[in-house]
Amino acid sequence: MGLELSTTRLEDAAKWAKQSKLARVPEWGRKFSLFTYPFVTACCGMEFMSVAAPKYDIARFGAEFPRFSPRQSDLLMIVGTITEKQGPALKRVYDQMAEPKWVIAFGVCASTGGFYQNYHAMPGADQVIPVDVYIPGCPPRPEQVLDALMMLMDRIQDGRGHSQLRLKRDQMIASAQSDDGQ
Amino acid sequence: MSQKVLAALTAAFPDAVVRTGSAHDDETAWIKREELLAVATWLRDDPAMAFDAPVFCTCIDWIDWRPVGRPVSEHWSETKPRFTVCYQLRSVAHKHRIRLEVELPEHDPRLPSLADVWPAFNWQERETFDMYGIRFDGHPDLRRIYLYEEFVGYPLRKDYPKEKRQPLVRRDDLPVNPLKAPHARHESDNK
């Protein structure tokens, strides 16, 4: 079991996350039918509305239909500041999402806490859950959001999302243990 | 027109009003803690006053008060009261405003609650308690409103550091910040 599988850090994961041609087919399907769970809290919500509005239409990318239950959604969009009091709610929503799942940190408050460095604003949502794509900007322009979505689609296609890597790692650990078992 | 309000108030409650002022044309009256409830109900019920609309309630923590260009005597010192709770009121009928201020010592920050006189102060007083630790006697349910119950301390006091976080939940596989823990640096980082 020489594989060093301790982490899903993306640089290390790229080494062992080789993807077979067959595995790319379901990823292609997932890429174009993202159901977002808009975890909207703050001012970025206004920009999230503009992204969903007719002018900068997100429906062109198949990610328009917001699902307000984590069971039916696979993209968690953290829109706005995450405070310490909101932390447990965010972690519970993330845990209750179906695999494979991806997370976009929408805006600088969700990415690093922005200019709210104080006792109640959390310095970024990645203190609580692994985030796949960070969108800078306070609030980011709708074009940035669409660009981030395309970036996420490439990542989904290559199978390098955090949850995809973790699943692959668990499979490899399980298969390695079953080999040792025999 | 507004001086009339302060004059009427001092006339009605000569011993309750410590001092009055109208800097920047905001009528302010410093009231003793014991008389606050009586003054408040009078202000609301008296037809000439008719202060029926509450505006806000907050507290000022004077511990760091060193005004520039003022004699040292004005700086804060142990003998002076540390907190001042301010109630701003407004009359819809007469369109005049007043701000009641109550000075509280550091060791005993308590005063009678005005939540029954004006319902709006119910939440405002809970916020002041949550942020400054001012106890309001007679408040229906005085508990934290913004922060979570497990939070210790009163954040808006001047002696509470700005970035002292008390996290509820953190990720278990949190990537270690390489700057803070140089020995945990990954060999692929410094290549």
Next chain:
Amino acid sequence: MADAQSLKQLVLGRKDVQDMSDEESELPPELMTVNMGPSHPAMHGTVRIVLTVDGEKIVKSDIQPGYLHRCFEKESEYATYTQVFPYTDRLNYVSPMINNVGWAMAVEKLLGLTGKLPRRAEYIRVIVSEMSRMTDHLTCIGASAMELGAFTPFLYFLKAREWLYELLEKISGARLTHSYARVGGVVKDLPLDFEADLTLCLDKIDPVIVDVEKMLLSNKIFYDRVVGIGAMSREDAIKTGCVGPIARAAGVDYDVRRDFPYSVYPELEFDVPLGTTGDCYDRYLVRLEELRQCARILRQCMRQIPEGAFVVDDPRVAMPPKKDAYNTIESMIRHFKHIVDGIRVPPGEAYAFLEGGNGELGFFVVADGTGRPYKAYCRSPSFVHLSTASQLIHDHYIADVVPIFGMINMIGGECDK
């Protein structure tokens, strides 16, 4: 065991089963506690309600705000007076310009500059505030209609809001977080041919408002979901400190722009719509009417705006023009001192307020002579309206919580400060 026990006691303790009417023989349902939690579309993501319901009817509700408490006061104590403007943008992020103007007015009151601003600066402030108030009402009505299932008005109003955002971006450089006002005036002048753009934008928005009004006013579904829901009497509105469209819907004739006139509002005529019953339908109508009043004010401003400076030329307060700052050493030092140390406001405390998107928005500022505010308290109307929400949703169905929360327009940033 306890359940069976209470069941038997319940049935035996009562009259004989035969002569009970059908309602009585029905065992009383237990009260259920339901969680309308922080991450819920109708709760704008930042409020948690613990509802105790008897079937569908709400018996008790405990509203818990604070999920978006971003410590505006603590942050502004560590920032200079000019650096607080970006924080005020994020208070009521649906109408950010009004917060900027509010903070600028508070500091000007402390400095004693209240009436001394150049008239052009005052007019620019009124124009951008009214545009921001329009985006506030457009978003509020659009989002509330969408939460009740009417998706088309949401898209129509967002399209209208986009036009306003483009214009505000042309003025201030940002779509939402403008930080456009400064102590003593505004950052920079209006862009060229601004009048043409604004009149074009207003002409485009008017038919959209008429469309949506036709769509919603005659819509039976919207009518039934909104009429008689969350009614508030006039005395309750005053007693609980309600202001703005919600108080006006209840009949309280209070508008800061008219009762405590500030800036150049005395020179503009506009009327203040009043409701009667104070329910969600009246709030919707008051906001719709205020949209038209904003357009009317904007048109008057475009006619009456004078030429002149856009910021007061008081060296204590205003930044030196860029041309001087690069050429003369005095201006450069003043520029540097202004940025680093901030404006030196003489010690004192003052409360300045104006008519925000949701009502009387005020800033209570205590200054201690340095360049940083000693205390900056924001009196936010959403926080006061949320405190009345538990009384509004009493004895309504769970489904009625959605229109009530939509219509009191509780903005997380402003409510939790």
Next chain:
Amino acid sequence: MPAGVAILFALGFCGLFTALAVLVGPKATNPEKLKPFECGSEPIGSPRGRYSVRFYQVAILFLVFDIEAAFMYPWATLYNQLSHTVGPTGAPMVSVFGFAEMLVFVGILVVALAYVWRKKAIGWD
């Protein structure tokens, strides 16, 4: 025969997708995921409590009128054949049989609706 093929096709179609979901879909359960979703907060109160009987009434009534609509679909598809029949003299004739049939069916249910409406079982209070 086409009915059998339709059923087969339906079963096959559903079976294919559930099989795909089970096989291709990854499985990662954790204790948190099995808890009920309550808008991100800790679930409070137990669903075991006694529900008000109103819930069942509303559910049953919905069922009745939903199935009524379901019965209309086959009738609608065959409506053409029902109304275009050949008259005794061989000339095409429009028959009202299909329409009348549905009127009777709907009439019965309207009576049921009137009864339910009067007993106020539809509303909540």
